[in-house]
Amino acid sequence: MLPQFNDTEIAFKHQSNHSLKQAHFLFSAMGNPLVTKLGIAATQWAFKLQLPIQSLIKSTIFKQFCGGETMQEAATTAHMLHQYGVGVILDYGVEGKDSETSFDAAVPEFMKAIEYAATQPNIPFISAKITGFARFALLEKINNKEVLNEEENAEWQRIILRLHQLCQHAKANNIMLLIDAEESWIQQPVDDITDLMMATYNTEKVVVFNTFQLYRHDRLAFLKTSHQKALVGNYLLGAKLVRGAYMEKERARALSLGYPSPIQESKEASDLDYNAAVNYCLDHINSIVVFIGTHNENSCLLAAEKMQQLNIASNHPHIYFSQLYGMSDNISFNLANGHYNISKYLPYGPVKDVIPYLMRRAQENTSVAGQTGRELSLIKTELKRRKLS
Ligand SMILES: Cc1cc2nc3c(=O)[nH]c(=O)nc-3n(C[C@H](O)[C@H](O)[C@H](O)COP(=O)(O)OP(=O)(O)OC[C@H]3O[C@@H](n4cnc5c(N)ncnc54)[C@H](O)[C@@H]3O)c2cc1C
Numbered sequence: 001m002l003p004q005f006n007d008t009e010i011a012f013k014h015q016s017n018h019s020l021k022q023a024h025f026l027f028s029a030m031g032n033p034l035v036t037k038l039g040i041a042a043t044q045w046a047f048k049l050q051l052p053i054q055s056l057i058k059s060t061i062f063k064q065f066c067g068g069e070t071m072q073e074a075a076t077t078a079h080m081l082h083q084y085g086v087g088v089i090l091d092y093g094v095e096g097k098d099s100e101t102s103f104d105a106a107v108p109e110f111m112k113a114i115e116y117a118a119t120q121p122n123i124p125f126i127s128a129k130i131t132g133f134a135r136f137a138l139l140e141k142i143n144n145k146e147v148l149n150e151e152e153n154a155e156w157q158r159i160i161l162r163l164h165q166l167c168q169h170a171k172a173n174n175i176m177l178l179i180d181a182e183e184s185w186i187q188q189p190v191d192d193i194t195d196l197m198m199a200t201y202n203t204e205k206v207v208v209f210n211t212f213q214l215y216r217h218d219r220l221a222f223l224k225t226s227h228q229k230a231l232v233g234n235y236l237l238g239a240k241l242v243r244g245a246y247m248e249k250e251r252a253r254a255l256s257l258g259y260p261s262p263i264q265e266s267k268e269a270s271d272l273d274y275n276a277a278v279n280y281c282l283d284h285i286n287s288i289v290v291f292i293g294t295h296n297e298n299s300c301l302l303a304a305e306k307m308q309q310l311n312i313a314s315n316h317p318h319i320y321f322s323q324l325y326g327m328s329d330n331i332s333f334n335l336a337n338g339h340y341n342i343s344k345y346l347p348y349g350p351v352k353d354v355i356p357y358l359m360r361r362a363q364e365n366t367s368v369a370g371q372t373g374r375e376l377s378l379i380k381t382e383l384k385r386r387k388l389s
Helices: 015-032 033-048 055-060 061-065 073-081 100-118 136-143 151-172 187-201 217-234 245-257 267-283 299-309 329-337 355-367 370-387
Strands: 088-094 125-128 175-178 210-211 237-242 288-293 317-326 343-348
Touching: 015 033, 015 061, 015 355, 015 370, 033 355, 055 061, 055 125, 055 355, 073 088, 073 100, 088 100, 088 136, 100 125, 100 151, 136 151, 136 187, 151 175, 151 187, 175 187, 175 237, 187 210, 187 217, 210 217, 210 288, 217 237, 217 267, 237 267, 267 288, 267 299, 288 299, 317 329, 317 370, 329 343
Parallel strands: 088 125, 088 343, 125 175, 175 210, 210 237, 237 288, 288 317, 317 343
Antiparallel strands: none
């Protein structure tokens, strides 16, 4: 049977009336572009001035989108999700630290997360950003094919070593590692390093996934090339499919620097490529492990329909669905109810360090037409249903 995404009783059974009302308030506020814009500016300003706003952030937007400040706090959320058949992707959400000390410190932090995940029944993945281990400016230089000096070459080798350490540890602990996609102007080295890790560690089963942003018009072709490369190299492709989170930034940079935007011309074009990428992966499911990361109900439904057509079981070990924690519970919990492999991206980390992630969530819930409206109407339906029953 195909999943239904409008069953709000299943979607929100993990939420109390109080937390549903809080979510209602938050999504209503984020739905107003002016409130979001002012909120983002005020938050950045308050952190710069070291004003004591952490507890306000923690009890509102942080609570909605993050698992906790520490792995222990995130563990409580992970246990709750497990009760409903929903898995977790641990995401150490600290961003924007740009020093060798913090890159070195990130390795044991991620290793701890891998070890913890290995002890849990519902944490098959952790996710990582290469910029958590590498200097942004160096990645940009490599992306631009600039020649590196001796020191920079040594720095690049240290980055590769950090990734090897992580992947080895993930493989030894039977945990899968999702490498996020980032801005297009650093993505080439991110792809290169991820390909290298896939070729090394994905020989028997998938340990490492690269991320394909289908809002870029060149990524469907890149997915196919990556698959061919994996076939020739005799390893499995781990393909995490997303639409992409940096659209405004990408377009603005392309415009200001005068190069053609890498982003598709319309939402429909992104949707077409996204769904084509899902189909491509499902058609080659013996040699690809696909991770369908989306809040788009239609894409999830199309994937489920295609699985049915191809006679693929809903819990096939090469197919995973995922949504971000705090969003689209109607998809996640209804998929779990239909026994699909489903996990929530669960970021954790100190409040001040996950601010860039939270700002992206706030912006996304304002700029994505329909998304906030959809969340709100589902929450309203459920609140009404509970009142009547
Ligand atoms: C589990 C998970 C992991 C993620 N990991 C990453 C990651 O590693 N890197 C990353 O960049 N993002 C990541 N994202 C975010 C993702 O890329 C999207 O920003 C977000 O999920 C919204 O897209 P959607 O498919 O869920 O929903 P939809 O609402 O169907 O699509 C919205 C998206 O469509 C695209 N879009 C909107 N308008 C237009 C337009 N006019 N023209 C062209 N395209 C348009 C944009 O990408 C926008 O975000 C992740 C999301 C999830 C759920």
